[in-house]
Amino acid sequence: MTGSELTNPKSDNSTLQSSQPVQSRVSPWLTKIIYPLGQYIVLPGFFREIEIIGKEYIPHSGAVILAPTHRTRWDTLITSYTVGPYVTGRSSRFMVSVDEMKGIQGWFVRRLGGFAIDTTKPSIAVIRHSIELLHQGEMLTIFPEGNLMRDRVLHPLKEGLARIAMQAVSLKPDLDLKIIPINLDYEHPYPKFRDRVTVELGKPLQVNDYQQFSSKTGAKKIHQDLTHSLEDLMQQSLQKST
Secondary structure, three states, X not given: OOHHHHHOOOOOOOOOEOOOOOOOOEOHHHHHHHHHHHHHHHHHHHXXXXXXXXXXHOOOOOOEEEEEOOOOOOHHHHHXXXXXXXXXXXXXXXXXXXXXXXXXXXXXXXXXXXEEEOOOOOEHHHHHHHHHHHHOOOEEEEOOOOOOOOOOOOOOOOOHHHHHHXXXXXXXXXXXXXXXEEEEXXXXXXXXXXXXXXXXXXXXXXXXXXXXXXXXXXXXXXXHHHHHHHHHHXXXXXXXXX
16 A cells, blocks of 8 residues: 555555545543443453453553454453553544444444444545544554454454554654554453453554565565464463463
8 A cells, every 4th residue: 555545535446445534533521431430330340350461561652553352342341441541541542343333332432432444445534544543643443353253263464454554654754653462362252241351462563663664565564473463462361271
């Protein structure tokens, strides 16, 4: 993906569809209700234990892409519990699949920083909005597998996250952008009351380290390194549970 493909909506690329501008927002009044409710009542009340490993990698400032595995409908809440306002003073924006923007769940997601992407036909507008958020120093959550997967196997990552990261840095070379791999591990595919969940953060990938490569090669290397990081985190989790 070239810079012109991001700025020119008429770019001839069959995998990117032009669309209306994308926006995301965090509702101040809703966050004052949802975050305390989730942090102190819903999550501690439902789960027996939420173990967080790798707290030293939690980002307290700067542009960052959180890259968690996607296993249950709890993932967004668990991620916010781990790195959200009560830990870092920051709210994350979330890129989620179109299916997760439906119904009452979608109503909340849209008002808590979420915006939708069609993983089969990602739009230029979604990519542009993601880059704008990173240029503003925001924390952006992208589930790199693309969709919810309820097994304990890492599925092939979508290429979009790595491309967005490389384009963000290419367009703003002084951007100190990090990608943080996160493995979310639940006791059961459909979490049960009083289950245990483990959140493990891996060492951040420094996107500036890939600037020596072309955008295409750099994105490919980020994709490979993120895949290896998530595989390692998942393997460590599986070993602990056996």
